[in-house]
Amino acid sequence: MDGTISPESGFESGAKKDDAYRVLARKYRPRTFDDLVGQEPMVRTLQNAFETGRIAQAWMLTGVRGVGKTTTARILARGLNYEIPGEVEQPTIRLDKPGIHCEAIMEGRHVDVIEMDAASHTGIGDIREITDAARYRPASARYKVYIIDEVHMLSNAAFNGLLKTLEEPPEHVKFIFATTEIRKVPVTVLSRCQRFDLRRIDAEKLVSLLRDIAGKEGIDIADEALALIARAGEGSARDSLSLLDQAIAHGGGHIGSEHLREMLGLADRARVIDLFEQVMKGDAAAALEEMKGQYEIGADPVVVLSDLADFTHLVTRLKIVPKAGDEASVTEAERTRGREFAEKLSLRLLSRAWQILLKGIAEVQAAPKPLAAADMVLVRLAYAADLPDPEEALKALRDGTLPPAGAQQPGSGAGRGAPQGAGGQPVQARMSTAQAGPASSGHGPSARMAGSPSAQLRPVESAPEPKVAEAPVPHVPTRPEPAVNGPGSLAECAALAAEKRDIPLKVAIERNMRLVSFEPGRIEFQPTPDADADLAGNLGRKLTEWTGTRWICIVSRTQGRPTLHEEREANKRQLLTDARSEPLVAELLAAFPGAEIVNVHVRAPEGDTPSAEAVPENPDEGEFDGDEQDPNA
Structure with missing residues (x-):
């Protein structure tokens, strides 16, 4: 199966003509297994099961919207009850000719194929009707088939009421379930069914399907427009056909890529690539102008950033898998320029851009002013484009290397603008002045930025700077002398607690107190997570009682030194x-x-x-x- 539609196809368009207009999603709904696009593994499994007579009692069809779950259920019911007198008398997936039950089954009006929407029939009473009717044989068909759509909407009581019949149904009863939320279906139900995960349709097959349907409708549509529809459909045939239906009405007979972009509110793909190039160069000013221009012609900022993320993903794939550019959903401009970017940009840079965009899209969606939020995301992208990788930054710090004086960083063009330092002078210029030597630099903060990071630690040999009088730093002895009426260190507090036989307090002082400051009569500490909530109050009361002098213990949020126990262990x-x-x-x-x-x-x-x-x-x-x-x- 190549996903194309031949004039001899069993689609409804070839079956009957209605005066009333029918949307393309219904007009070209598949009627046979051969018409199912992109579901070859499921079709192969059913074919082998039908040919060997190993037909299950229940099937569970799951997948995203629009991949054909309900349609597949009807085709499966048709195959179970396919009958042509004198030719076919058993279930088959080869539905070349219309059988005596086929038309009624595909239109949802056969008496022995009962379809139920679980979203509107969720209770145990609805399931009880099914279990009671399942005892009776079908009126005219081979099997009585129950198709329950959105089965995950059933209540717990309804699921429990269905279990017995589902496990041991009569020989003439088959169940087909369809759901988009497979995780909400109880395991007890899943274990009684054969599960088929219907796949998203590949973009190439979706483009081929849309092209054939457009040809049958006599519509002239550009290949790029088909690729845009397939991309917007996200693997859903129904979504893609609905967009094609809308595009036909919008284009009036001829559909070009510009019509699709106007209808969908998309930015021009070429302009998105230009925007990608600008942010990768670090040209924030040009990127903001481009975003403003796209916004003025109706492009949604969220869509622009999403397209930018898609192109970033494409460039990354082209760098890893060059054959990714041969897919039908990739336009010629994306293919050519994407390969150019893939040769120049590193994976780390692309990965960083992807992370920024992924977070930025969520920010723009929640922002009260989407355009302003999108501008800030572009600025973030532009300034991150020439940032060194962590390894490069560490190597530069370790080797003491900096860019040459006056050299522009990649992407630091006029549109981006150099960062301004104190006094309005650009940082690059200040660094150049500092590197010129004492004759040109003089003194001041700029002189200490010369050379490399290690140069900031060397003494400056130029004219001495005026010194600011500083208060002398008092000498702090390593072991403070004890106060007359109390301990002089935290260790002495622990020793005093041991002397007073208060072992719990001694252990708490040694293991739960990170000392911030110690003064006679005042202790400030940071407690450990497992410290007692009343440790400060208890210690203050005990020290006051033992020394006869008032002691105040304060809990601080400042990071203290290691505990006495941690220091001893170290x-x-x-x-x-x-x-x-x-x-x-x-x-x-x-x-x-x-x-x-x-x-x-x-x-x-x-x-x-x-x-x-x-x-x-x-x-x-x-x-x-x-x-x-x-x-x-």
């Missing part, structure tokens, strides 16, 4: 790492496979008094419980 890991790196220890570990270092004792040099850092503050917990240990001791 010191322990560092000591173990340092120990493993000692040559003698490494030789011992190599000589005794499986040996491990379980502890490290920090000893003061001989003749020296042990420092506070080398002596554990809490001997009960081992050598790693000091507030601040020196890893190099």
Whole structure:
């Protein structure tokens, strides 16, 4: 099956002529399995089943709108009851000649083929009528066929009432279900049916179908217009035929691509490609002008961005699969220019543009002013076009490389405009001035932008800048001296709690408090997620009671230093790492496979008094419980 319609086809147009106009979707509705376009796997399965006599009791047809679920159900019912006296006496999919039941079945008026819309018959009472009538044999046909459309709309009670009959139906009863929401159908029903997923029709077959129907209707239509209809139909034959019907009325006998764009509110495809080129160059000004021009002739900003995303997807496919340009839905302009872009643009750039467009389309749809939102998406695309990839940015920072002085970035044309720095001077110019040397740069912030990122860290040898008097920074001792009436550090608070036998508070201080600041009488800390909600109040009350001086404990959102427990664990890991790196220890570990270092004792040099850092503050917990240990001791 190639998806074409021959004059001998069994379509309704060849069956009867009505005075009243019938839309193309009904006039050219398929009547045989050969007329089904793009559903070859299902047809092959049914053909083998009918020829071997392995006919199921129920079928589930699912797929998007317009792919032919209800039509396929009628054709299947016709094949089950196909009969020509003296020639055909059994089910078949070869429906070359009209049978005695075919016309009534295809028109939905046969007494033994009952169609029910589950959207309007959702209750258990409707299903009870089916189960009661299923006991009786068909009036004239071979099988009594029940076609239930939109079956997912049935209620739970209706589904449950259908299960028994569906599992063990009489030999003369067949069920055909159709739905667009297969996930809403209970598994108990799906397990009793043969499921067929009707596919979207390929664009090439859809274009061929539309061309044949247009020829039968005597309509002159351009190939590009057919491709536009097939693309807008999104694989749905009914949607595509409805658009063709509308285009015939709009074009008045001749349909060109410009008529389709005007009717659908689409932007010119060539202009969309021009817009793509402008944003990829980083020319934001030209892109905004192009968007404004398309908007003024009636193009919807959402549609323009959607077309831009489609072309981005096409260029990406052409880069990966060059044969993708040979599809019938791809116009010559898209094919030629798309391959040019595919050779020049990287996959990372195309992927980034796709992500920006995908998010931007949703923003434009929800924005009160779609044109303004679309403009901002284009600006975002243009400025992201020449951004370095993360690997390139890291490499530039690591190597200390920057673009040459005065060199324009890709896409930084006049239409885009250079970013302005302080005083209105462009950043590029400021960087060029800085790189010219002390003779031209003088002093100031610009001079520190010369060369590379590392140059910003070098001292400037030019004229000294005026210094601003700064308050002297007070010296903060590593271990504050304890106050007269209280502890002088968080570690001493934990030691005081241990001395007072308040072990829960000691553990909370060590494991749940990230110290922000410590002053006599005032502690500010950030609690850990598993800290007690009343930790600050409890600690303040206990310290006030133990010291006789008022203490205030404040919970802060500022990121604090690691907890005492985390610092001890970090010191322990560092000591173990340092120990493993000692040559003698490494030789011992190599000589005794499986040996491990379980502890490290920090000893003061001989003749020296042990420092506070080398002596554990809490001997009960081992050598790693000091507030601040020196890893190099």
